[in-house]
Amino acid sequence: DAKTTQPPSMDCAEGRAANLPCNHSTISGNEYVYWYRQIHSQGPQYIIHGLKNNETNEMASLIITEDRKSSTLILPHATLRDTAVYYCIVRVARDDKIIFGKGTRLHILP
């Protein structure tokens, strides 16, 4: 079973920041937080991951709370192409499989 809880859907206006929350209250000290997204009929696309520090790359920022029980993925300027299902995953580095939950379906509104 997935170790994360995400809202089933969210809306965001085009051009605004999209903030996608994820709860992982049972996360252990050696588990990383990963975010992927899946656009319809395509493979999942890796976005970002982190252990305890906030991370930023060209796609997004990842904010992890100090107690590591939740995190937020931030897409700074959402576009229509960001419409997708976003998955938050916790995983021990040595684990071979990724357990995807149901994710958050993000709708970008023009």
Add this chain to the structure above:
Amino acid sequence: DGGITQSPKYLFRKEGQNVTLSCEQNLNHDAMYWYRQDPGQGLRLIYYSQIVNDFQKGDIAEGYSVSREKKESFPLTVTSAQKNPTAFYLCASSPGTGAYSNQPQHFGDGTRLSIL
């Protein structure tokens, strides 16, 4: 560009036939994976391989077989023993274990298999 190539994008199988799905990567990754995705569902691991000539069963290996003769290739065969093969099949790769074990898996664009 480096990446993972899955072919074909769509595949149709008659009942009783075996079919093989191709997965090739040019990322120089040691580890490769096969997942199955059903409509509205998450991904389920079928097989994975951490090194050439070695592979392990995932959660739903029955009715499937794999080989890993080359680092860049990890074909999946869906056999006639797989009773419900209609699904979206995804191949992934990652650098592997050791110092790179926290690096993410990267996915191909999938093969959609349907039964005629």
